[in-house]
Amino acid sequence: MRRMSQRDRREAIIDAAIEVAMENGLGATTVRDVAGRMGSSSGLIHHYFESMDLVLAGAFRRVAEKDLATSRDELAVLGDPVTQLAHFVNTYFSPDRDPAFQFWLDAWSEAGRNGALQQASSSLNVEWQQTLLTIIESGVDSGDFECSDPFGASWSILSLLDGLALQIVAHRTVLSRAQSIVWAAGTIERDLGLPSGALRHQAPVGASAL
């Protein structure tokens, strides 16, 4: 196996763990599978990570951080809060995000039994909520939104979206993505005092919304 620096090897291990977890689930990701994916021996993993739990927490953290960063980058180039929120809602159920969302489901389930995972999961959930909070606050400032409790609204909206996404990813055919967008948009518009349809006036960017 090609030698690497400590930094590179740690990254490579996490990369391999992500690939395996995408196929088998976080909970079913084993040391040997990760080593096999890397093309290395299994002993190598424990030379860089104290335990397998830390590898899994690292894998989740990386996937979730990248997903969040992508979302923030997309929001950054959009002008007003209404457009930003519309984009947020219209892309939340994109099939592209399904694998990352399965990671979230695994993390929420495992959080009670894996301390490192719980920490990663809860802190990243807070970051998503803060992303939403920033949009809402700027919308209240600009007069686009009417909301007396932006903090509560950010948690409510995120929870609504997560609850719907959960049905889509876990149960596949119970809810359609397009339908979920319409329902979420309606509830959020009422929550923020927006006119009906305000969050749906543009097609989702780069996402097939079936």
Next chain:
Amino acid sequence: MRRMSQRDRREAIIDAAIEVAMENGLGATTVRDVAGRMGSSSGLIHHYFESMDLVLAGAFRRVAEKDLATSRDELAVLGDPVTQLAHFVNTYFSPDRDPAFQFWLDAWSEAGRNGALQQASSSLNVEWQQTLLTIIESGVDSGDFECSDPFGASWSILSLLDGLALQIVAHRTVLSRAQSIVWAAGTIERDLGLPSGALRHQAPVGASAL
């Protein structure tokens, strides 16, 4: 070990599986643990269930069905739709339901990999949604609620509640139960054209709402 009829033994196995899964989680529930809890040999389980996956799916189904039945019984004795919905929202985050909700988290996570679990999980989720739908429809009929899409509203409200409950159970301290009730009630009131505070005018029944 005392002999039982096929029916009783199957029930006893599921009972024992539930007890174990309450402590260790669905995914960490083993044949030997279940047998030990029953005080029987481990071979007995496979005399009644083709595989361990079916035992776990059975355990989830039983817990979720009982939880649902309890909720429906409580709703049945309440008069008007507003009171029913208020009860629904005020009790959804009760600590009593935490163990059952952890079962849901496990089921949602495993659904993609355990067919029997996915079927149980998705059909029971639909039953919860239908419970909500019945309340909403009767409220629309009685003129208490204003809602053009009761079906969509039922899914949105359930998803909002699940999303909040998920934070409470998986992350423990990120959100408080009382706060979540207030947020959910606010959003639902706006969704159904209720006056602000309509769903919070009574204290939760038999639930410490910390």
Next chain:
DNA sequence: TGCCCAGTTGAACGCGTGTCCAACAAAAAG
């Protein structure tokens, strides 16, 4: 060129897993 140390190996350890099945015992049928 030769040494040294960091990166890497892979077998071994103890334990746990689901599944299987021949043997056993208790209840029911004759």
Next chain:
DNA sequence: CTTTTTGTTGGACACGCGTTCAACTGGGCA
């Protein structure tokens, strides 16, 4: 009181798990 049926036993099997560690490289420095 036998015989048959049926619920139950518990060890065997093959495998997989996370973790450990002495032995083994191979690249960079002296």
